[in-house]
Amino acid sequence: MRRVRYEVNGGPEVLFVEEVPAPEPGPGELLVRNEAIGVTLPAVRKVREGNAPTPLGGEVAGTVAAVGEGVSGFALGDLVTGLCFSYGYADMAVVHQAMASHVPDGADAVLAVALVRSGLVARGAFEAAAPRPGDAVLVTAAASAVGSLAVQYAKAHGASRVVAAVSSAEKADFVRKSGADEVVLYPDASWGEPVDVVLDGVGGDLLGPAVRALAPGGRLVAFSSGGGVIDAYELLARSASAIGFQMAAIARGKPELYARWREELWTLYRDGKLSPRIHARIPLAQAAQAHEIIESRSNLGKVVLVP
Numbered sequence: 001m002r003r004v005r006y007e008v009n010g011g012p013e014v015l016f017v018e019e020v021p022a023p024e025p026g027p028g029e030l031l032v033r034n035e036a037i038g039v040t041l042p043a044v045r046k047v048r049e050g051n052a053p054t055p056l057g058g059e060v061a062g063t064v065a066a067v068g069e070g071v072s073g074f075a076l077g078d079l080v081t082g083l084c085f086s087y088g089y090a091d092m093a094v095v096h097q098a099m100a101s102h103v104p105d106g107a108d109a110v111l112a113v114a115l116v117r118s119g120l121v122a123r124g125a126f127e128a129a130a131p132r133p134g135d136a137v138l139v140t141a142a143a144s145a146v147g148s149l150a151v152q153y154a155k156a157h158g159a160s161r162v163v164a165a166v167s168s169a170e171k172a173d174f175v176r177k178s179g180a181d182e183v184v185l186y187p188d189a190s191w192g193e194p195v196d197v198v199l200d201g202v203g204g205d206l207l208g209p210a211v212r213a214l215a216p217g218g219r220l221v222a223f224s225s226g227g228g229v230i231d232a233y234e235l236l237a238r239s240a241s242a243i244g245f246q247m248a249a250i251a252r253g254k255p256e257l258y259a260r261w262r263e264e265l266w267t268l269y270r271d272g273k274l275s276p277r278i279h280a281r282i283p284l285a286q287a288a289q290a291h292e293i294i295e296s297r298s299n300l301g302k303v304v305l306v307p
């Protein structure tokens, strides 16, 4: 089978395809024949910042091709989605059953990778803000896979005003169509009327303006893998708080909550409250092109690799 890996000092083509034997699932693991693989900014950052050969992965979806010892609730041929951070960019990937779930009838693998992980991050970040009915919510990187679902999620869960912050006019059009009430372009000095909640998927230099966008008592949820520094005085001056959110920490520490949220996402999809947008389907062998789309910040919604 083919898999894509990242190699330091591998010349200009740092992502390349190699032929390897299919992996064997271990106890509690599924071998998934991938039909779709999500490409995310954290994986792109890994390549950009990495200094060692690195397996690439994230969310995958496809049919179960083999099951390891002790697996229950999954059978050969089932369409599933799950997380695989070790060689997910491949024709076949190993997923632990705790990180896997069935794709419901009527949905396909591409939809599953666009909805489940990004939707979990969007939902989890919103929840972390302890939202109150009528809150005004600002979402940064609002045209990203996570951001576009966060806009929809906040709209569907009682936000009085959802402000989408993006870096280009093209993205502004896109987020308006995703349901944002207002749009701001960054970097910009003014983000309009203060908001109760900021969901920040950018981090770095944007954290300062993001905190300054908060109303008194506001909450900023920082969920970007880019990290960044928050000035405690800026929080104090607004009686505001900053909260970190990482989906992997919930998946590891609160698996029942993770599983419940995952099921709820499909209900929201069926009810028309969440509608993931697919920016591009890229062949697996052209993974470098998929990374380039995200690197150039040109994606509107999810970038998906198809083996």
Ligand SMILES: NC(=O)c1ccc[n+]([C@@H]2O[C@H](COP(=O)([O-])OP(=O)(O)OC[C@H]3O[C@@H](n4cnc5c(N)ncnc54)[C@H](OP(=O)(O)O)[C@@H]3O)[C@@H](O)[C@H]2O)c1
Pocket (backbone or CB within 6 Å): 039, 040, 041, 042, 118, 121, 141, 142, 143, 144, 145, 146, 147, 165, 166, 167, 168, 171, 201, 202, 223, 224, 225, 226, 245, 246, 247, 248, 294, 295, 296, 297, 298, 299, 301, 302, 303
């Ligand atoms: N905490 C968690 O559990 C978790 C899990 C997955 C993802 N995330 C985070 O969620 C955010 C969105 O992820 P995603 O996979 O949905 O993103 P994505 O679809 O790959 O889109 C990334 C977007 O981030 C913005 N961006 C800001 N700085 C960037 C940079 N230096 N390089 C490239 N893009 C940059 C761009 O939008 P603009 O041009 O509009 O700024 C870009 O379009 C990321 O920060 C990611 O680290 C967090």
